[in-house]
Amino acid sequence: xxxxxxxxxxxxxxxxxxxxxxxxxxxxxxxxxxxxxxxxxxxxxxxxxxxxxxxxxxxxxxxxxxxxxxxxxxxxxxxxxxxxxxxxxxxxxxxxxxxxxxxxxxxxx
Amino acid sequence: xxxxxxxxxxxxxxxxxxxxxxxxxxxxxxxxxxxxxxxxxxxxxxxxxxxxxxxxxxxxxxxxxxxxxxxxxxxxxxxxxxxxxxxxxxxxxxxxxxxxxxxxxxxxxxxxxxxxxxxxxxxxxxxxxxxxxxxxxxxxxxxxxxxxxxxxxxxxxxxxxxxxxxxxxx
Numbered sequence: 001x002x003x004x005x006x007x008x009x010x011x012x013x014x015x016x017x018x019x020x021x022x023x024x025x026x027x028x029x030x031x032x033x034x035x036x037x038x039x040x041x042x043x044x045x046x047x048x049x050x051x052x053x054x055x056x057x058x059x060x061x062x063x064x065x066x067x068x069x070x071x072x073x074x075x076x077x078x079x080x081x082x083x084x085x086x087x088x089x090x091x092x093x094x095x096x097x098x099x100x101x102x103x104x105x106x107x108x109x
Numbered sequence: 110x111x112x113x114x115x116x117x118x119x120x121x122x123x124x125x126x127x128x129x130x131x132x133x134x135x136x137x138x139x140x141x142x143x144x145x146x147x148x149x150x151x152x153x154x155x156x157x158x159x160x161x162x163x164x165x166x167x168x169x170x171x172x173x174x175x176x177x178x179x180x181x182x183x184x185x186x187x188x189x190x191x192x193x194x195x196x197x198x199x200x201x202x203x204x205x206x207x208x209x210x211x212x213x214x215x216x217x218x219x220x221x222x223x224x225x226x227x228x229x230x231x232x233x234x235x236x237x238x239x240x241x242x243x244x245x246x247x248x249x250x251x252x253x254x255x256x257x258x259x260x261x262x263x264x265x266x267x268x269x270x271x272x273x274x275x276x277x278x279x
Contacts, residue, residue, distance in 0.1 A: 008112065012223050015148065016214050018115045022141075024207050025122035031199035035185045037131055037177055041138050044169065045122050048145050051161075059152040060223045065248040068240055071157050072249065075164050076260040080267030082169045086176045087274035093180050094277075100186045 015056035022049035036089055036099045043085075047078055111151055118144030131183055135174045142166040153239040 007014040022045055029042025051071055058067025089099065096104050121141030128134040142165040149158040177183070214220065249257060 013214055013217075013220050014111060014115065015152070016220065017211070018118060018148065020207070020210050020214065021119055022122055022145075024203050025119070025126055027206070028199075028203050029122075029126045031203065032126070032196060033185070034188065035131060035182070037173070037182065038125070038134055038185070041125055041134060041173065044138065044165070045125070045141065048142065048165070051157075052145060052148055055149055055152050055154055055157055057223075059154065063153060063238065063240065065240065065244050066252075068154060068157055068245050069248050069253055072160065072245070073253075073256060073260055075160060076264065079164055079168060080264055082172055083267050083271040084274070086172055087271040089176060090180070090275050093182075098186060099180060099182045100189075102189050102192075103186075 012056060012060045016053060019049045019053040019056070022046075022052065034100050034102050036092065036101050036104075039101065040082075040085055040089065044078070044082070047074070050074070111148075114144050114147035114151065116144075117141075118148065120144075129185060131177050131185070132174065135170060135177060138173070139166050139170050142170070156240050156242055156245055 007017055026042040026045030026049060029045065030039045033039060033042070051074060054074075055067055055071060058064050092104060093099055098104065118141050121137045121139075121144060124137040125134050125141065128137055142161060146158040146161040146166070149155075149161055
């Protein structure tokens with residue numbers, strides 16, 4: 001089985017490739033967009049890319065339950081991160097009346 | 110099936126990068142998360158797929174859309190000044206990273222070996238059964254009880270922290 005066949009039929013390399021492209025698109029959202037909310041969505045996409053890779057390896061190494069346990073802890077921490085991150089966005093908006101990261105480039109007003 | 114879910118995931122993510130309207134971008138994020146949940150189903154892991162739909166497409170995106178509508182920031186503001194250099198450097202970094210890791214993934218003998226071990230025709234004994242909530246709960250409460258309690262404590266701390274950040278006069 002060649003690499004291309006493995007990717008198209010949903011082999012391990014296909015999942016790793018999807019995770020990689022998801023990571024790159026999340027990175028593009030963080031680096032190229034100015035709104036801090038879109039950048040936050042990009043961070044969530046990158047976190048999901050890591051989850052896809054983790055569960056794909058867990059499955060292709062024999063379906064170990066520990067991978068899913070780890071995934072559970074990852075999304076618990078991700079939910080906490082989302083709550084605190086959005087609270088920080090609201091705080092930033094209170095100070096600057098803007099969610100544009102280019103307008104928030106100084107530590108003090 | 111794999112191709113459908115992979116395309117769903119990547120289309121949602123790409124639409125998010127190029128979308129101007131923030132609410133539509135949030136909905137693109139839901140599409141991407143649903144695609145990821147489908148990928149988890151194909152990985153014989155319905156527990157993770159359900160968690161993905163509930164926590165990501167449910168809780169986190171609802172919170173995000175709530176904040177977007179609360180701040181009334183539906184469009185990205187016009188740029189203070191154009192930054193062409195930074196933009197091109199970031200695109201170059203992303204492309205270089207993508208090309209490098211793509212080469213690694215395509216050329217990796219380890220990945221190919223793992224792939225062959227899990228194929229149905231190669232060795233039927235190595236093919237795992239679907240993840241069940243029971244086995245997950247066993248592993249969680251037998252091997253990881255301390256980490257489970259620590260996660261609960263972390264959530265409490267995050268909740269208190271988020272409230273104290275947002276509240277104006279505590």
